[in-house]
Amino acid sequence: MLNLLAQSATEAGEFLEGLKAIGAGLGYGLAAIGPGIGIGTVVGNAISSMARQPESAGMVRTTMFLGIAFTEALALIGFVVFILLLP
């Protein structure tokens, strides 16, 4: 399939642009998998501990945001690569 694409592209530059776009899309999608699962785990556990001990909800919420921020950084780095690879 890549050969076909290479033949149909009139210039080598266009072919590279297409590969970049594929790489950017795939890269961002792959980078979002791990943080997605991670944020789900963080928020789910925070909610269950808030439901178990409502009096500690404030502290749990602060820690939850911290955990989300640290987990989210990976997805954001993937997003930055996506932006950089865009033509």
Added chain:
Amino acid sequence: MNLLALEFPPVNHLFDWPSIWFEGTLLAINKTVLIYFGSVLVTMMIFGFAGRQRESLVPAGIQHVAESGVNFIEDSVVMQTIGPDGKKFMPFLTTIFFFILFSNITEVIPFIQFPANSRMAIPVTLAVLVWLIYNFVGVRSQGLFGYLKNSLFPPGVPKVLYLIVTPIEFISTFVMKPFSLAIRLWANMVAGHLLLVTFAVLSAAMWASGGVGWGGALLLSFPMLILMTGFEILVSVLQAFIFTILTAVYIGGSMHPEH
């Protein structure tokens, strides 16, 4: 870029603004700089006016805004992360929170609609400032040798593992912390702006086609635009809060080493 046969502006055009004054010099002023001036001015005005008012037991007006802001930072940031001896950082943290909040929230204010923090300059500057402050605080409260020892050689690790742990700790303390702080703020704002632009372009296409384009599916884009505007307000406040709380965590970490 052509998306669904719509004219979608290239990403560079969304974030590059032409200079308005002093074009070509280092002091060139464009929309981003004006937004930053505005948010500095609003932050200064809120606390300046609140401080000049006669102190009253029941706060009203601008004093109420300033007091609830300070209370919020004290209760949910400083006391949760640093503790009572972090109160001397209250002015710094409150200023950073309000400055970032006001320069983010322009994302959804009509006729401005550009988050100033989606340009990398000020997030990087703030992150470098935070880096300098937490290193300075660490050296001052533990001494240079103690600070390096506590941050590079965490206690309770078998001696052999220091070969792996020390480089990782070095990178995470002195490189990744400010880097991720800046990237987090910037990338969230860029993503939000792109999202709003996408739905705004779709809504404009819907308007132009009289709401019948693509089998009426574009009718969904306008409710989505409203929904996303609400979501971006949440993200703006949350990112300002997260920047502040991470700053407090880093300062607290270099003030009180783990034992």
